[in-house]
Amino acid sequence: MTVSVPSLISAAGGEIVGKVRLQKLVYLLDQLGLQSDFSFSYYHYGPYSDQLAEAVEEDIIFRRVNAETRRRSDGVPFFIFTALTHDSVGFPPKIAAAIEAIQLRTATVLELAATIHWLAFVEKVDNWRQELIRRKGVKTEQGRAEDALQLLRELELAPT
């Protein structure tokens, strides 16, 4: 079953800020049994699904999702996704709780959390901590890597 993006946005509080957040949300939820049916590959922001990106674009075209462009204080653009249709899809309590925990983190922390999971369980990198710092550099600083690992622990997805 392909997951409904509007229902995910609704479950996430009505809006999802940024493509990275949306992608990593679905990736992490898939590891908890969401079964989105989307395939993920590693790109420069971590695990990414072009099928999910295509599904979101289609939701925008058929007005099931609105994508509004905003700009950061330095002018860098990003999207805010809101649901225009309100499915009554109820997610299992485990998924709903995970969405809540994920939404408390920044998108950069989600990128790190999804990348840790990918490195440890897909690429099977023994020293995934070192590899994370090597790939993500400054993004891992200021407690962000620790926060990502803490999120994975809360979701019971953390590698040992």
Added chain:
Amino acid sequence: MIVFEDDLDQAVWKLLNTPEIQRLRRIKQLGVSEFIFPSATHTRFAHSIGVFHNARQLVRLFRREFDRGNIDGAYDPHRAKISVLAALLHDVGHGPFSHAFEEARKSIAGARSGGSGKINIRKHESFSAEIIKNRESEIPSILSEVNVSTEEVAELIEKDIPSDMYHAVVSSSFDADRLDYLQRDRYMTGVGAGAIDLPWLLDNVRVAQIDFADPGDDGSPAYNYSFCLSHKAREAGEDFLLARYRLFTNVYFHKATRGFEQLVAAFFRNVAVGAEAGQPIAGLDADDSLHRFFQNDGESLKNYLALDDAVVWNSIHAVARSGAGTAQAIARMLLARKRLYCLDIQNCFPDDPEMQRRLKHALDNQFKGTLNGTVFRDTAKLSIYGEIGGDDSRAQKRLMVQLANGRLKEITGFSNSVIAQSNTERLFERYYFVSESDYKSAKETVEKIEQH
């Protein structure tokens, strides 16, 4: 003319003469683009020398910026040396037929993933890093002659985001790679669009702390030094991005080129299916390099380095001559430059995304049994920052303009920007057909959708 002078240049000269870099002479920079632009026969080897040349120029900019007091601290000649060497070696891990080879490997990995939802392939940057660190090659000893470790060079090629300003030479909005291919690909294809004012751009490149955090995380920045552009060159910067955009629309995404890439990818897939099953491929020797690479556990460095365009063409010739079935038909089409029939979704319903989606679904349904066999679907997305292959444009590739007050602003964020519209995604979706009857059937579907 590129002159090799000091110790670093002499090391570069030695590196150019290693078998690993000489292999790039046999890999064309633009793959099958020469089928459409006959003079675009330039190689990854020539490109790599150009990137090295640009990198030397860019590290001189750092000296200039330090001398002017625009950057805190002191110039680091060791880091500068690493970035120049990484620039030279950045493409050493490129496979044959570049884009088609990686796309084919991705689809092969997807088929082999057993529905896990995770497709894990090694990208060419990872092969580049392994080649640089390979103790069986001469590369490590040449690097050590100039007191540089293989790890230091490989790290710059593999990282997702820059580690410091010297890394910007290899990966940034003004990296040495981009400065070469924008000029080289335009010149060699002969396309008129896409001129850039390089001297003015280089004179106005600055170094500043740029926020690499996700833009939705306002208030939680992740700063690092990278290139930006003085406000005096904002227009030249717009032209620079537009030049790249035009190369994508006119050259890299040319519908005939993408069709030939689909054919090459289909040839790879056909070989891979047989190799994975442990079966001989009709027309290919048992020790054919391509066959060996696609076998289970065949993705070793040795097998990868054995591949180049010439080797693949040899396999194509062999299958065309003595092969069978679909693989032979594809090989013969490639040798005869026989184009696939192409249906362009965006051209069928210009500026009507709803109708484009309906057509796409109808075609997917109509050809679901033959997709990736005799019918191929090609999808690419483009923004002003180039092809979108991932969540977003890479943070370091964004072009930031330094205003007169020293603050930074992303170049499409100006209210009077002439390229702001191009920051939205433009889709390129094409269906390619081996048989004319399938193509005609698809055209009938277009008419039916139009009538409803």
